[in-house]
Amino acid sequence: MALVLEWKTQFTLLFMIVGMYASQVTCSQDSTSMVEKHESWMARHGRTYKNDIEKAKRLNIFTKNVKFIESFNNNDSKSYKLGINKFTDLTSEEFMRYYTTNHGLNSKFSSIKSQKLSPTTISSFKYENISDVPSEMDWRKSGVVTSIKDQGQCGCCWAFSAVAALEGANKLSTGKLISLSEQQLLDCSTENNGCNGGLITMAYDYIVKNNGIAEESSYPYEENQDSCKIQDSIVKMSSYETLPPSNEPMLLTAVARQPISVGIAVNEEFKLYKSGVYDGNCGDEVNHAVTIIGYGTSNENGTKYWLIKNSWGSSWGENGYMKIARDIGNNDGLCRIATMASYPIV
Known part of the structure; x- marks a missing residue:
């Protein structure tokens, strides 16, 4: 009897050891796979780190984000998908600090009231x-x-x-699509706060007062504010108008005529957006600016959406673009997209 018990004990111990080894092998394989995935991601995005400690930290963040993406995408009830992009090694706090809040529409500009709308600037066009x-x-x-x-x-x-x-308005007016200089606005529209945020309407003010704006090729983007340089203006605008806030039908008629600048309330969920119609959570106040370049209805579930052009590179979203839910029953629109809209007049 003792011999049988001893044999059973040894068998149980052997089974536990094999199980632990298999678990360790699986974890090791998962870890190796994630390391390889991170290395491939680094090469694709040209990312380097100052030392091994920083690299290990970013690998850990990258791993958590990838696992979150995979878990989110397994939920078939969602109308949009997440994906790996250039933000995948950032925490949510870092993303919000670098790409929104005081680094988007500056907090002192975040209220629609800051635009000081007057009857002469409020648009009245509609179908x-x-x-x-x-x-x-x-x-x-x-x-x-x-x-x-x-x-x-x-x-x-x-x-x-x-x-x-303005690029869109100029194309519609002249038939010429010309890439214009953001750097000139960054350097010369001094009423704005440069890399620390600003207002679209103040940018328009500068272009009108300066009698135009330069081509991007002659005044290229540098990702930081520099001294203002004198440049030949290649595209002019006569004025601009703002749309009454909290009026999506009016916004729709505007987008049907030309691309429209808007502010939106972004939060950390935007970081990993990949495709589909976004109907997730938003920030509490407007902290980012984009351009609405269209609208439509999803073939998958019939959800109405706005089509926006973002400025976070082509690895984010649908090759740099995003669909965001439209007509959600809130006058401000999803993520307050209808609260701060304006457009140039060429």
């Missing part, structure tokens, strides 16, 4: 009937949108949004 508006619009298909740009860690999204809207 006679909302049914006259096309059911969908994508200004890229008409050659009205330049390629995706990347603001980097300089919080001048306000300049990128203003420039994108």
